[in-house]
Amino acid sequence: MTVRVRFAPSPTGYLHIGSARTALFNYLYARHTGGKFLLRIEDTDLARSTDESTRSILDGLKWLGFAPDEEIVFQSNNADKHREAARRLLAEGKAYRDFTPKAEPSDANVKDVIKERARQQGAEKNFRDNPYRELSSEESDVRAAAGEPFAIRLKVPDVRTGSDSDRVLKTSFEDGVYGLQERDYAETEDLVLLRSDGHPLYNLAVVCDDIEMQITDVIRGQDHLTNTHKQLLIYKALGVEPPRFAHLPLIMAPNKGKLSKRKHGEVVSMTTYRDAGFVAAAFRNFLALLGWSAGEEKEIYSLDELIKKFTLEGIHRSNAVFNFHEGDPKRWTDDKAIWMNAEYIRTMPLSDLLPLVKNELKANKLWREEYEPDGRALMTSISSTSAQAFESSTEISDRPESIAIDRPRHGSHDWFVQTIDLIRARFFTLKDFSTQGRAYFSEDYDFDPAAVAKNLTKFPDLQEWLPELAARFEAELGDSEAETRPVGSVFFSRETPEAASEQTPALPLTDACCSDRFFESNIETVVKAFTEEKGTKLGVIMNGARTLLTGVAVGPSMLSVFETVGLERTLMRLRSKVAWYS
């Protein structure tokens, strides 16, 4: 029989990190076994379920790439079938009407109330002492017909009186993760199947739907371990063979307490990671390693590798801590998740990264159609050394010295690809491309005060030197043939970003305006000579220029930055006084 698994979230909030992992494991199991991955929205709690939550969950799943193989099932649509099942069990004497008036909800914390009540009962409890349990069906019918409200409870075999012929005194099943699980009937209450208002309850709904959907394997959080025993009783009453079960360890907060939406907020929501510039593949990878391992030292797994290696045996029995740092903006989520994301950004194939960067730039109005001419897909036309490293673990060789003929035209597709490959090495999230990397794509970038203080203000001479360096570049590396274009023309004027993106100006720089000689080795010669002449250190000039050219103190080799930014923009930025007064 082909495997059929389901992910069944209740739409009472966004997609929680723990739920996301449950979805992942279900998905991996389905793919690994060649089965189907289904999605069921458990919206039977009308009071708490919202469409917005459903949307948010769907968004999160979509981002992670877990598309269900069949149409999404909404549990609330099946309420009639659930009621039908309950009535059948009632008719067969496997359930009974409970006329006990519904308890008024207390204003205290529900969990606490329940815990307290359970404590009171202690070991003395007897789940079979409901006065309506043995009520004759005639009397039950009469009272029901009279309009007296009732809930329908499952009649769990009473092993104490021995009135039931059942020889089995406990429910048991072989859990895919936790092994043999047993529970005495005496430990299980006569659970309510149907509320007095006719509303089907969770355990009944789940069993009915799982049967209906022909689920073969239920993979869910460990918090459902005791529900499984209840559900087993329902399966039995319904006369249906139950599926296999596997329960997952829970994901805990740093204090090993419960990871809750209410208490920990955004950090547990999947959409937060999407919006924070996480690469879905990276987060998936991180999630997979939280409570599962293939028993090897490898840590970076592609989806295909995860699918191939995933087994229930690799799942742990102990809970894992999601180790984020509350109140620390730099380490707002688990360090390893951040590292994993950075690792993906700098090593994943460029062809996979480029579309993600495109989205990021687009969202910030930094995208230009020239980066993707003729509607052709963002393909890597240059080989990325690091992308190769992603496939094999061969050593990353140094970028070969630039050769004038091979240099892509600034603003072109090739330039874009090469630039992304250059700057991604020190980025952590996709957001960095539009923030730290902004100066590569726009004239409208800010100057980091710390960078200005450290690299500019500290060396007042630079205010003279840097424009002087610009002149030197122009004289020695500029294209004497080309017409001198006014600095800051068209594309490069410091206009508002809106203006720049709305009118999509023509290609910023033509071949004619790109110096054939403004490349790394030449730049180095000029800068070195200039530095010597001024009797200062190379770092002073380089870091000053870096601050002016990129607005930040962090970046790739300055020689690459010069070349990437291009002669015209370099000249303009070196001459600009904006940074000095920012």
Place this chain on the structure above:
RNA sequence: GUCCGGUUCGUCUAGGGGUUAGGACACCGCCCUUUCACGGCGGCAACACGGGUUCAAAUCCCGUACCGGAUACCA
């Protein structure tokens, strides 16, 4: 209270009778370097406790402690 689980560096984990208890993240140091990263090298750091079984226990058994889950006319 009762039932059910769990416990290896700060965190994620490998290891399931004989290991200098391995890796990753984080942290620290060194190298590389015009900056910051990346990378390389190195360091810090763990078998919850107590009994057994055994020539030998992180590993098997029992107990204790601690942590977690469940115990609803919630899901």
